[in-house]
Amino acid sequence: MPGTSYHLGFQGRKRIVKMLKQIMEQRRASSIAYDDMLYCLLHSKDSKYNLSDEEIIDQIITILYSGYETVSTTSMMAVKYLHDHPKALEELREEHLEIRKTKKPGEAVHWDDYKSMSFTRAVIFETSRLATVVNGLLRKTTEDMVLNGFTIPKGWKIYVYTREINYDPFLYPEPLTFNPWRWLGKNLESHNYCFIFGGGSRLCPGKELGLLQVSIFLHYFVTSYRLLLH
Numbered sequence: 001m002p003g004t005s006y007h008l009g010f011q012g013r014k015r016i017v018k019m020l021k022q023i024m025e026q027r028r029a030s031s032i033a034y035d036d037m038l039y040c041l042l043h044s045k046d047s048k049y050n051l052s053d054e055e056i057i058d059q060i061i062t063i064l065y066s067g068y069e070t071v072s073t074t075s076m077m078a079v080k081y082l083h084d085h086p087k088a089l090e091e092l093r094e095e096h097l098e099i100r101k102t103k104k105p106g107e108a109v110h111w112d113d114y115k116s117m118s119f120t121r122a123v124i125f126e127t128s129r130l131a132t133v134v135n136g137l138l139r140k141t142t143e144d145m146v147l148n149g150f151t152i153p154k155g156w157k158i159y160v161y162t163r164e165i166n167y168d169p170f171l172y173p174e175p176l177t178f179n180p181w182r183w184l185g186k187n188l189e190s191h192n193y194c195f196i197f198g199g200g201s202r203l204c205p206g207k208e209l210g211l212l213q214v215s216i217f218l219h220y221f222v223t224s225y226r227l228l229l230h
Ligand code: HEM
Pocket: 062, 063, 066, 067, 068, 070, 071, 074, 128, 133, 134, 136, 137, 138, 195, 196, 197, 198, 199, 200, 201, 202, 203, 204, 205, 206, 207, 209, 210, 211, 214
């Protein structure tokens, strides 16, 4: 219906599809070997992986949307929570200043540095939980299912509302408090109720990339800037 967000979303999608079709035409007419995903999808050597234009466009839109909105919102909310919780900000800064001590000025951080950022990872998980950047997961029943006495018929689409799980006081005591320390040493990430990155065979394929991007953003943010209260 015109005027609704849903309608605007559809219009936006039409514009992106048009742009992607133009880019694909230009790429097909060009002999340049681009080092990106669109090039790989257009030039798949194995016919088993050949996708139609429509499927390629769907893949690119999925990656653009899933990879952009999640990482940018998590980074923004982490800055907000750190601003509101100076102790957490201080501990995070210490973790990153320790890493900088092992580097020359301007030297980039490496994979091992990223793996050592345990408090940073806890800050990101706590941010994702409290802000619930992704509200829920979509699934479809492949057979009749009985849950708590209710039958969900085969073929129904289900929305698993993960905010409800993220705020469950039995799983996360004082659920509305920003407490990154709750994630340290307890293996909460691998519990079967932790759906921050989804679960099962549809688990977010960009999980580690997303965590890496937010960690690197926080590294430069806390080692290059100071947050002041006004
Ligand atoms: C903090 C960052 C991110 C969060 C919190 C996040 C969260 C999620 C969640 C909850 C799902 C649904 C999984 C399920 O249904 O079980 C998902 C799916 C997906 N994510 Fe992420 N994601 C993040 C970053 C990324 C990045 C960086 C990429 C790629 C560049 C990405 C690509 C995808 C794709 C392609 C899917 C669909 C997978 C499928 O349906 O099989 N995500 N993500």
